[in-house]
Amino acid sequence: MSALGKVVRSGVGRRRVQTVVIGLVVMMAVTSAVLGGSLMVASSAPFERAFAQQNGAHLTAQFDAGKATAAQLSATANASGIVASAGPFRTATVTPETDRSRKLPPITIAGRTAQGGSVDAVTLTDGRWVAAAGEIVLNNDGRMPPGMVPKLASRLTLPDLPGSPTLTVVGIARTVSETAGGWVIPEQIETLAAAGAPVGYQMLYRLAKPDTTADVDAARAAVQASVPAEAMTGTRSWLTTKLHSAGNTVLLVPFLLAFGALGVLMAVLIIGNVIAGAVSTGTHRIGILKALGFTPAQVVRAYTVQALIPAIVGAALGMVAGNILALAVLSDTNRVYGTSDSGVTPWVNVAVLAGALAVVALTAWAAAARAGRLRTVEVLAVGRTPGPGRGQWASRLSARLPLPRPMTLGLAYPFARVLRSATIVAAIAFGAAAATFSVGLGSSLNQVQATESHGDVVVLPGRPMSQSGPPPGGGPGPGGKPPEIDHAAVVKAIAAQAGTAGYHSSTETEVSVAGIADPLGVSAFTGNSAAGAYQMVAGRFITGAGEIVVSTPFLTATHTKVGDSVVLTVHNTQITVRIVGEAFNPEDMGMEIVTHAGTLAGTEAELRGTEYNVTLKPGTDVNSYVADLNTALSGVEAHAMPAEDDTAEFIVIVNALAALLTVLLVTVAALGVLNMVVLETRERVHDLGVHKALGMTPKQTISMVIASVVVTGLIGGAIGAPAGVLLQRLVIGEMGRVTGFTLPDAVVNIYEPGQLVLFGLGGLVIAVAGSLLPAGWAARTRTATALRTE
């Protein structure tokens, strides 16, 4: 064994390039796999754990109290596919105000006597459960900033109801299923109903088969069929809740897994190639080892271990890098979403490590198996050159090309060793694909980001603040009243300002929609440039009052389509609107409704966060425009500022990760080429000597070696670039699928034909980059020594 150890050690030491290549490729595969795996687990694990603990509701259904009785709803527990249910609970929608007269968004409260139960066993995090009228337990979904959550014993007023009834907060709880924003005793709902609050019933179900949207929809249909028509007014699937709980992290998973898969395939190729190469240049050595009494198994093991040593080092480094990146990415999402997961998942690490080493061992073993099979006599008798063998046609063909002879000699190289060249073509293709893919992904995400920029200049109510940037959402700060603003004057100033190409104003409010349990955000527009603000997927943009544009998640949740009418409830007013188009609007996880301001005219909608978005004529200087407009606005309670196009942190993360992984993959591909060229020149060292003896200059040698990778590089690029496009489609499609969006063409189709050609040539760049060093080495080969090799 110690003899074997020595053989292995000297093998590793002698092949520095191969050792580095194996280490790097394994490191890159492990980094992306650990990162992808950790994020995948972290993005769903906390939710699934809590959901299981609480017997979460797979399906929450809202019913019209006037169209179904409690008894009818109880009977839905027997609908097919339902394994457990809770309710019916009476519900009411209220818009509370804190004791510091801060308005909270409208919430649905449910009448429940107990927090526990067989479905949605709510976790009390503070205080106690409601026991009497006038008490409320609030749901803290973790998204409200800690300071904004009402304290225990604070009082909530319901100013919309006659006599402004009040409720005292006696507890803070958490429902993972997001079934309600708060809970009161059932009798309380009756009191609120009597006061005129919109009320209904709620049923919570656990399903036999909850895994897919189709499963949940089937159960929903079964429940709907067992109650009177139109009694069911809304449902919520646990899958949607789960998706929302994961935030953006879930978007990283498809692309990290894509890189993980690329990394693993690349590792298999490179390692297989390196070991097979080591075996083929080492046939003589192998013969000697065998002659000395090594068994075939020992020889194969020696070569496998030779790959495993750098692979273990690479895997360890990759694990560290993967976990550090996971921590960085998750600390970011934790901050944004209030989750708290360290991101280090031991079993993911163990699984990736074991998987990676198994793949390496298996690949190396398969590639080294030939060494075990080689017959000693043959091996010792093997001549130094591979013989004319294959690829003569290529050699004859290339000799006719009107190019300098050293180049045409090099061009024919890859055809002499077809299998080896094929693996290098694949490695180059992976590199080119990775580059194509990550550039495409970046452009796609920038397109997504671009959908959120609505103009060049924004005009906000109030005086400019000393700090930079408006408060999030553009709304007034806590407790502050929005300044009174003369909208007509603002519009007049903007329209009169030289350089204005168009403008629109938007304002925010909430409405209820039949079919959706929670109130939805509305963006209401006026002005002439709103149409440019959204990427349309289907239909058209709004042209006037009574029309809305929504995103796919809204259509999915409400089971509607473009052309349908829906009823919006604003306080006690109902407005029927028509869906005229489907846009790509990531706001509010795709649930935001975009409409014309006129739609809400005559309702008591609380309009907040009014802002004006101005598009400038081309060539207009933004800063001087803003300065001039601010002068014009000096008499009005409003100010202009350049629209900030700060890229979302998430996109920065994705771009940085994609760039990092691409650099790694491309480097590995180039190193794979380097390794092949080193191998090739080592095998052809004698021919190189002959060439030199016949008068080949170092420059000619370099051009010959570089030419030897041109064909491989071109083919690799030609395969890799389209593969990268496919991968981008796949991953972007998957990102759309997990988030429930139909993506607009502008986000999906981002490659120009010219760009594709460039990415294709990227394969050539990788190949040439990888061949430069060994070409130089080949040029310096000592001729006299090479010719002595006999």
Place this chain on the structure above:
Amino acid sequence: MIELGDVSRRYDEGPPALDNVSLKIAPGEAVAILGPSGSGKSTLLNLIAGLDKPTNGTVSVDGVRVDQLGEAGSAKYRRAKIGMVFQFFNLLDDLTVADNVMLPAQLAGMSRSEAQRRAAELLNALGVQRHAKAYPGRLSGGERQRVAVARALMNRPALLLADEPTGALDTASGEDVQQLLKDLHADGQTIVLVTHDLALAQTCATRTIQLVDGRVANDTGMVVSGDVR
């Protein structure tokens, strides 16, 4: 034409391969370098070809200080002045006979068609024209060496260097190559020939230099037009 001044070549270990060798070779000479294995014959030839550099001393060929040439310079020097023939032929196995022969000219920038014409001429002259499209692996040893000679003559070198050209051949093929070299010399080709085959030396060479342990042990002297100087 060739002038070696106090040339030594030492490797890291062992005694010097060449030890203070000085000699002159005139144009038109056919010199055989004789000596036992390991006496430095190939080293001497490599130094003349610019494939190796002396540790000490000077090597000039046709007024060119070969020992001072860089890599590119010595490649161009070989192209212009030197043709080489080796014991084991050193033909490129993956090129046809014709492509092998054409290579030195093509490296020097000759067009393919011109190189083809010249190669055909040489192969014809050497009697291996019918193998032009074959691969060297298919040829007999004697035929391979003829191809190697054709390749060496491709650029009309002033100097033909041959390192044990018959060493790997059977007797008949050896005699064949011997005759070929003799004919070349008769046509005025300067030849430096390394061999330990006395018959070859006697037939082809006008002068023999005996090397022992890297030193010139015996030199029959320069013979030009039959005169011993």
